[in-house]
Amino acid sequence: MSRLRHVVRPLVGLPLRLRPDVIVPRRLESSVAGPPPPPYQPPEVPPPSTPAAPSSAASPPPPPGSSGSASPPSPASSGAARYPIPAPTAADLDPNTVLPRFEKDLMDKGLQPIGSRRRRVAIRSPGNDIPFEQLPYQTFQEALKIIAADRLEKIERIRIETAKIARLEQRDPETVNGGQRGKDRRLKDLRKEVEDLKILADINDPLVKKRFEDGLGDMNKPIYRYYTRQKWLSYDYKLIVQRIEQFHIVPDLVDKLEPTIDVKLLFRGQKISPGSIVPSNVSENMPLLRVQLFDRGERLFTVVVVDADVPDVSKDCYWKRCHFLAANIPLNPCNTSLPFSKMDKDKIALPWLPPTSQKGAPYHRLAIFLLEQVDNEMFDVAKMREVYSSRDHFCVKVLRQKYKLLPKGFNMFRSVWDDTTAEVMQRHNIPGADVELRRVHIPSIKPYKGPRGWEAKRQGPKYRHLWHRTRRIKGLSSGRGWTKRR
Template sequence: MFALRRVCTKPLTYTAARRGNATVQAATEATRTAPTPPPLTPVVEGTPKAAGQAEGEITPKTGGRNVRRRRQRPNISLEKPKEWNRPIAKGVIPAYDEALKVIQEDSKLLIAEAEALRSSIQLAETADVRNDERLEKMRKKLNILEVQSRANLPEVRWKFVNAMGDMSQPVYRHLAEQRWRKDGDLDLLMERIHQMNVVPDVLPDLHPSVDIRITVPSTLKQLREGQKVHAPVEPGAFVFPRQTTKRPNVFTTVFHPETKLYTLLMVDPDVPHVETQSFTTYLHWLQPNIPLSATTQSRLLDLNTHTPYIPPHPQRGTPYHRYVLLLLPQSDPTKPLEIPIVADSDRLGFNTRSFLQQWGLDGAKGGGAHMFRQVWDTDVSKIYSRVLHTVEPKFGRPPKFDRYADVKKVKKYV
């Protein structure tokens, strides 16, 4: 009834092979019939290298496969400039050629109109009877014509995108300001400024006209993720106290060609005040008379020559602190302000509003702003001992009032 089958007691040996979509049997047969590889030829000193291999270059191990490497895009900047080239050869797409021709003809017409208006301005400036109001309108129209005559040219757009724009020219200043105002950077800043009540807690009003960016040393996690040594800080983001023990790098983009003086200050409006059971302000940084224009270097230097920078130090037991950085235009753009240096004993209780009013600094007339947040950690204790040389204060949050405490003591069903 049952057929007996003899089982082989000898263990089966399989040759190690890479298995693809074929069966095990096909793989083993292929390994049995495959010819043995020739012996490796030892490398003797003086043997000529392969074609295209340079001295000291290591040949990549590709397993015999023809690997095609991706070409990296060359670095383009003002230090390494490049010229714009047509992406499509002439005659390949007639519509592209016609569109480029229309843009260039429109640019020539606007340039001719701008030249005629410039000549009219020169005549008006040398006239016996000078109308300043009419001259100002003509200068504004000339600026608009200079922007419109070049804003649509492909080479201008290409240079601007590749950070090769000359900020001394009106067209590049216009493109930079439009990108800042329309791509979301300004909207994000104003959202955080009003959402976290910087306006009106610190200053009554703010209409930014200068783009401010700050960077701080990256954390270990950011470095592992491929971030640079200094990471940009998004407005309103949380930053560790150890990242701000040294003053942050401040970068600006200004859109006016003439040089104007600005005042930089950094305040913390969330320091607890025990006597009034409220909050007061601490001045962390002050630097007046900073000359800025569209052609100045983006990173601000020499910012620690007036009231030096003191690191943020949120007190233990308090909620997060807002650290507000303001860059406000001075009332007279060419006359330096004689602001006295603020002593360390006068930093706590600094009245920001009266200071701005006293020295004619108005956020409603322009300027720039930035902010970040911090909470207490163990690194703050080091700032108190090493920088401030004072005993670290400790605050406890008051117990939450329970309005139903009396009701909870009453038995419900008795």
């Protein structure tokens, strides 16, 4: 047991000591010493004027909209006068240092901001104007020396391989193992080795990587094409391959398709994700393609847009329709823009036909193919226009076999019936706006088979004493609550 005890003493008779309330005034002014503020003086209110007696000679008051009456300033004008918007400076319109509020002004001039907003603000700050290659970090400078020495080694190997190519080109094919075919194969391998060495010479350079991330890479150089291809393979390529398999592009439209070119689709300047459903009033306009090649040189391509799901009610099947066909389109790694509206008319075999869908029909798959013309062979577009003038029952497989085309790029979108489809079909004289498709029930062609099993064999009056054990005799069975118990 504890030795300590609580003793309760009564408060009666004890003097209470109350602490007086101390009120200390708190000053809200700054802690910086200064003269005391002047005492508050209320504004003088003028006495109300007595209204004068009305007289016949007094002129009526001016209307509210006249210049003689003073109207109160609007909040917008007073705010603009109090906080004027500063004019953009040279740094504000520089892609490397533009602020967020001036980004729209910069893009109106056709320039895009470089890097993130945090990076641009950091560059604008004083003391951050040191060039990237001159950063005062000893480890960074030592790494640059190692990278420079490795680059010199790769350049020396490039010089050796280039000399081999020059000597092999001067040799007679009869003196080469394999003849002309062996010589061409050897030259192809040597040129590929030179391209790989050019990439390895600059792949570790931080300045090259920085220029690529800032969007300033020159696509004529192999290293920037390599970086662009790796970025495409990381996501966009996987997405396109997934759409090809998901929407059964192979084998519905082509036998085999392995994309090697990055193709992006834009409507009205907005990027469309592959496989997205595009409204009819948007797809009515001609699209724009962003085509990125990863190999040097200029090549000729044929562009095809095909609708793979045109319903044929009479035959209960689908056929294909060509919505656009153009040939002899030159493309290279630096020329990436391909607007349909600005193509030469001598290269267009079939102009753009807005994709539409009838009410009640499933979505239509609109596939966009970039087909490479072998050996840059020029096609007769006028003859192609005559052959495919009907647009209907178009087959990409036949087009490939006839003109020896190789599928290199692909993109797609979908079209369904919406609120604007009827107007689009009316504007372009496309029939079928007043037709609604409905599913028809097709009866089974299998012969009728009666009920089978233990319960089916014991449903006659002979087995009435077993009906309470079954579950399929309505009104008599005990299963599923069909029999009411009293």
